[in-house]
Every structure is written in C-alpha cells, then in structure tokens.
Amino acid sequence: MAKYPFPSKRAAIYRDIPDEQWNNWRWQLSHRLNTADEIGQVIPLTESERRALNAPNLFRVDITPYFISLVDPDDPDDPIRKQVIPTDAEMVPFTAMMEDSLAEDRHSPVPGLVHRYPDRVLMLVTTQCASYCRYCTRSRIVGDPSATFSRSEFEMQLEYIRRTPQIRDVLLSGGDPLVLAPKILDEILSRLREIEHIGTRVPVFLPMRVTDELCEMLQKYHPLWMNIHVNTPNEITKELEEACDKLTRAGIPLGNQAVLLAGVNDNVEVQRQLVHDLVRIRVRPYYLYQCDLVEGAGHFRTPVGKGIEIMEGLRGHTSGYAVHQYIIDAPGGGGKIPVMPNYLLSYSDHKVVLRNYEGYITTYEEPVDYLPERAAKFKGEKRPEPGQTGVHGLLQGEQMFIKPEGFDEIHDRHGIQHRLKDEKKWQPLGIGSGLKGNGDE
Ligand code: SF4
Numbered sequence: 355m356a357k358y359p360f361p362s363k364r365a366a367i368y369r370d371i372p373d374e375q376w377n378n379w380r381w382q383l384s385h386r387l388n389t390a391d392e393i394g395q396v397i398p399l400t401e402s403e404r405r406a407l408n409a410p411n412l413f414r415v416d417i418t419p420y421f422i423s424l425v426d427p428d429d430p431d432d433p434i435r436k437q438v439i440p441t442d443a444e445m446v447p448f449t450a451m452m453e454d455s456l457a458e459d460r461h462s463p464v465p466g467l468v469h470r471y472p473d474r475v476l477m478l479v480t481t482q483c484a485s486y487c488r489y490c491t492r493s494r495i496v497g498d499p500s501a502t503f504s505r506s507e508f509e510m511q512l513e514y515i516r517r518t519p520q521i522r523d524v525l526l527s528g529g530d531p532l533v534l535a536p537k538i539l540d541e542i543l544s545r546l547r548e549i550e551h552i553g554t555r556v557p558v559f560l561p562m563r564v565t566d567e568l569c570e571m572l573q574k575y576h577p578l579w580m581n582i583h584v585n586t587p588n589e590i591t592k593e594l595e596e597a598c599d600k601l602t603r604a605g606i607p608l609g610n611q612a613v614l615l616a617g618v619n620d621n622v623e624v625q626r627q628l629v630h631d632l633v634r635i636r637v638r639p640y641y642l643y644q645c646d647l648v649e650g651a652g653h654f655r656t657p658v659g660k661g662i663e664i665m666e667g668l669r670g671h672t673s674g675y676a677v678h679q680y681i682i683d684a685p686g687g688g689g690k691i692p693v694m695p696n697y698l699l700s701y702s703d704h705k706v707v708l709r710n711y712e713g714y715i716t717t718y719e720e721p722v723d724y725l726p727e728r729a730a731k732f733k734g735e736k737r738p739e740p741g742q743t744g745v746h747g748l749l750q751g752e753q754m755f756i757k758p759e760g761f762d763e764i765h766d767r768h769g770i771q772h773r774l775k776d777e778k779k780w781q782p783l784g785i786g787s788g789l790k791g792n793g794d795e
Contacts, residue, residue: 358634359592359595360590360591360592360594360595360631360635361591361592362591362592362593363423363424363591364376364423365396365397365419365422365423365425365427367395367396368419368423371419376419376420376562377562378562379560379562379563379565382418382419382420382484382560382562382563383418383484383533383560385418385419386416386417386418386419386484386485387415387416387417387419387422388414388415388416388417389407389415390403390404390407390408393407393415393417393422393439396422396423396425396427397422397425397427397435398427399439400430400441402441402442402443403439403440403441405442406439406440406441406442406444406445407439407440409440409445412440412444413440413444413486413488413490413493413497413650414486414496414497414498415438415439415440415486416483416484416485416486416497417438417439417485417486418484418485418559418560420559420560420561420562420593421434421438421484421485421558421559421560422438424588424589424591431617432588433585433586433588433615433617433618433619433624434586434588434589436488436615436617436618436654437487437488437489437585437615437618438485438486438487438488439488440488440650441653443652443653444488444650444651444653445650446652446653447649447652448647448652448655450647450685451647451648451649451652452647452648452649452685453494453648453649454494455491455646455647455648455685455686456491456646456683456684456685456686456687457686457687458470458476458492458687459494460687461687463514464507464510464511464513464514465503465507465510465511466478466479466503466507466508466511467510467511467514467515469514469518469521470687470689471689471742472520472737472738472739472740472742473520473521473522473523473737473739474521474522474523474524474525475514475515475518475521475523475524475525476525476527477511477515477524477525477526477527478492478495478503478527478528478529479503479508479526479527479528479529479531479534479539479542480502480503480528480529480530480531480533480534481495481496481497481498481499481501481502481503481528481529482496482497482499482502482528482529482530482533482534483496483497483528483529483530483533483555483559484530484532484533484555484556484559484560484563485555485559485560487555488650488651488654489613489615489645489646489648489650489651489654490648490651491646491648491683492528492529493648493649493650494649495529496528496529508542512545512546515546515548519738520737520738520739520740521548522548522549523548523549523550523551524546524548524549524550524551525550525551525552525553526542526543526550526551526552526553527552527553527554530554530555530556531552531553531554532552532554532556532557532563532564532568533556533560533563536567536568536571539571540571543571543572543574543575543578544574544575546575549577549578549579550575550577550578550579551578551579551580551581552578552579552580552581553580553581553583553611554580554581554582554583555582555583557582557594557597557598557601558582558583558584558589558594561591561593561594561596561597562593562597563597564596564597564600564601565600566600569600569601569603569604569606570604572601572604572606573604573605573606576605576606578605578606579606579607579609580601580606580607580608580609581608581609581610581611581640581641582598582608582609582610582611582637583610583611583612583613584610584612584628584632584637585612585613585615585618585619585628586618586619586624586628587624587627587628587631590628590631590632590635594635595635598635598636598637599635599636602636607638608636608637608638609637609638609639609640609641610632610637610638610639610640610641610678611640611641611643612628612639612641612642612643612678613642613643613645613654614642614643614644614645614656614660614661614664614680615645615654615656616645616653616654616655616656617654618654620656620660620664621664622663622664622667622668625642625664625667625668626667626668626671626672629668629672629676629677629678630672630676632676633673633675633676638675639675639676639677639678640678640679641678641679641680641681641690642661642664642665642678642679642680642681643681643682643683644656644658644661644680644681644682644683644693646683646685647685658682658693661680661693662680662693662694662695664680665677665680665693665694665695666695666711669694669695669711670710670711670712671711679692679694680692680693680694681693697709697710699715703720704719704720704722705717705718705719705720706718706720744756747786751784751785751786752785752786753785753786754782754785754786
C-alpha cells in the first residue's frame with residue numbers, strides 16, 4: 355500500500371545540502387551524477403553496472419541528485435535504479451533492434467520535425483534531458499549536444515508548420531523541452547499558434563524546475579497540454595505532487611505516458627498502484643507503451659501478452675479514467691496502435707455478444723430501424739487529410755481497397771495490356787474511384 359502523504363527522500367550523502375540549494379533546479383542540474391565513481395558514492399554498484407558505466411560509446415548517463423535519492427541503495431532490483439543506471443545487458447543486441455525503430459527521421463520533412471499523422475507534428479526542440487532513461491526511443495540523438503537542432507533548422511520547422519494548414523497540434527519533445535532556458539521555450543511557444551502538447555520527464559527527474567515563473571510563462575500559451583512520464587509508484591513523491599499541483603493550477607491538463615518495462619513495472623499490482631497514485635495527484639493515465647525495438651533496450655522488453663494481462667487487470671477493476679491505453683508504436687513508422695483484450699465475442703446482423711472484465715457474457719440488441727443516411731450532418735468544412743484516410747476512408751466509401759505497394763504490378767505478372775483488361779471493369783459503383791490503392795485519393 356502506498357503511504358499518503360507521498361514521501362520526500364534525500365540520499366544520505368545529500369543530507370547536509372541546504373534546502374535552498376537542494377530545491378534549486380540549476381543546482382540539481384549542475385550536480386548530476388554520470389560516472390561510476392560518483393554514482394558509487396550514493397549507492398553500491400553491481401559489477402554489471404560498473405562495467406557498463408565504464409564501457410565506451412555508452413548512451414549518455416546523467417542522474418539528478420533528486421532522482422537517485424529515490425533509489426533503495428540495498429536493492430539491486432530497484433525499479434528506479436534500472437531506469438537510469440546502465441548494466442551489461444544494454445550492450446546486448448537483439449533481433450529486430452534498430453537505431454530509429456519508429457522511423458522518425460524518415461518521417462521528417464525537415465530536420466527535427468516528425469509529421470507522421472494527418473493533423474499533428476512532433477517537434478524535437480532539444481536533445482538534452484534532466485536525466486537519461488536507459489530505454490530511450492531517441493537514444494540516437496538524445497544526450498548528444500552536437501545533435502541539437504540549429505536555429506536555421508528551427509526556422510525550417512516553423513516554416514513547414516506555417517505552410518501545412520492541416521496541422522492543428524504540435525507536440526514539443528526532444529529531449530526534454532523543459533530543460534531549455536526559459537527564454538528559448540517562451541520564444542518557441544510564442545511562435546506556435548496551434549494547440550500545443552509538451553512531452554516531458556522534467557517534473558519526475560527534476561520537480562523543482564516547475565517554478566511559479568515557469569507556470570506563469572506557460573499559461574500565456576493556452577491551450578497547452580502536458581504529458582509527463584512516470585513508470586512506477588516509487589517516482590511519485592511530495593515534490594512531484596507539488597509540481598503537478600502548480601501545473602494544473604496554471605490550467606494545464608496533465609496526462610501520463612508510461613513505458614512497460616521488464617523488472618520495473620511489468621506487474622498488475624504495480625500498475626494499479628501507479629494509476630491510482632497518478633489520479634491522486636491529478637494526472638490522467640494516458641498511454642502505456644510497449645517498449646520499442648531500440649538499441650540498448652532489449653532487456654526491458656516484455657511479451658505483448660504481458661501488456662494485455664495488465665490491461666485485463668485494470669479495465670473494470672478500477673475507475674475508467676485511471677485506465678491508460680496500451681499502445682504499440684509500430685516499428686518502421688506505422689504510428690501508435692492501441693491493443694487491448696477482446697471484449698467483443700461475436701455478432702450477428704441484430705445482436706452483439708460481449709463479455710466484461712469478470713467474464714460475464716451479455717448481448718446487446720442492435721436497433722432494427724437505424725438509418726445511416728439520417729446520421730448527424732456536419733456543417734463545417736471537412737478536415738484535409740491528404741492520403742491518410744485509411745480504414746476509416748473505406749468505411750466512408752472513399753475507396754474500396756487498400757492495396758500493399760506493388761500489388762497491381764505483382765498481379766499483372768508482367769502480362770500484356772489486352773482486350774480483356776479494361777479499368778472500368780473494376781470501378782465499384784458509388785465508391786470513390788475504386789481503382790486507387792494505398793491511401794491515394
Ligand atoms: S526523458 Fe524522454 S527523451 Fe529523455 S532520455 Fe528519457 S525517454 Fe528519452
């Protein structure tokens with residue numbers, strides 16, 4: 355059981371640091387730990403951790419004094435320790451591992467701007483973070499100051515957003531936008547006029563960064579939404595609670611994106627405690643991500659079945675707003691795919707058979723007088739979604755097929771154009787062009 359109020363911790367080595375310093379985010383950042391010797395002074399390291407910390411080409415290590423203080427020094431399996439201290443396992447390659455497993459760089463029309471979905475973009479505004487997660491999806495650039503985006507690349511990102519009217523939502527991420535100098539963040543926000551999201555782990559690694567001044571600056575730019583990144587109940591402290599309180603009082607709705615990690619939070623009870631504690635500090639559990647196929651993260655991966663088991667243990671067993679969505683971010687750049695247990699057991703033309711979390715099986719009687727043509731009419735302008743209407747486009751009758759690339763060529767078998775091949779034959783009456791595939795309009 356969690357203890358309320360949430361705890362505030364400080365490792366023994368920091369006991370004598372005056373509160374004004376400890377609670378100063380600049381002090382925390384400038385006293386981050388990154389070598390085996392420094393970390394070893396706070397917690398006894400295992401041989402595996404020591405070897406990894408001394409390995410060449412290691413993904414950057416930095417841990418704030420605040421965050422390392424949350425580690426139980428006597429527990430080599432501590433879930434916070436595993437998130438920020440590398441072990442030998444990080445060096446082990448695995449099948450399907452990739453440098454950029456979500457193909458973000460392939461979906462970047464300009465450097466540092468990922469345009470994957472129809473109406474939203476991801477803007478990478480920095481490569482720096484307050485501490486570095488060992489499973490980071492963007493370890494290819496994060497932590498490397500030389501990979502930071504230049505002023506001219508930033509201008510290119512803004513220009514792309516300006517000339518792409520379908521974009522209505524800009525996610526600021528990185529790295530971590532909240533480690534930027536306040537003036538720079540202020541400038542970025544002031545130059546974006548869309549809805550903005552910020553993805554940040556700063557409130558978790560460095561809650562003292564959430565100052566009144568920061569909140570005052572952020573609240574000038576509503577509508578502004580924020581997702582934080584908490585993986586275990588052990589990360590929920592008095593300091594995080596205070597930081598979230600300030601942000602929500604500034605009118606910023608908070609969500610949480612967790613990553614399912616072996617040995618860290620791959621347990622239904624841990625997940626239940628996590629979502630309950632998040633709701634208690636007014637953070638809505640939003641996504642639970644399957645761990646990406648990224649270099650260095652092999653030992654954190656769980657089978658997808660573990661995620662389904664966790665969702666089975668949450669949905670119905672606790673409040674709906676405390677249940678996050680389990681997501682596989684499709685390798686190769688397919689975007690976020692929600693995955694869940696099967697609740698729809700069967701259906702006929704007039705009845706649907708469903709089961710609930712207890713295994714109770716019920717039927718839902720379908721209406722017999724529903725007229726699709728009398729569905730609500732939308733009087734606004736239809737949103738542009740060039741080339742991405744997908745499966746919904748099939749349901750809307752915009753097209754009848756989605757064909758894999760090269761489908762027509764393969765099935766043509768290098769044949770000749772002859773008298774029986776007339777494109778009009780395959781034009782379905784009343785449905786789009788019916789002849790194009792792969793999202794073409
Ligand atoms: S805070 Fe986010 S971007 Fe930074 S290392 Fe962790 S996962 Fe990567």
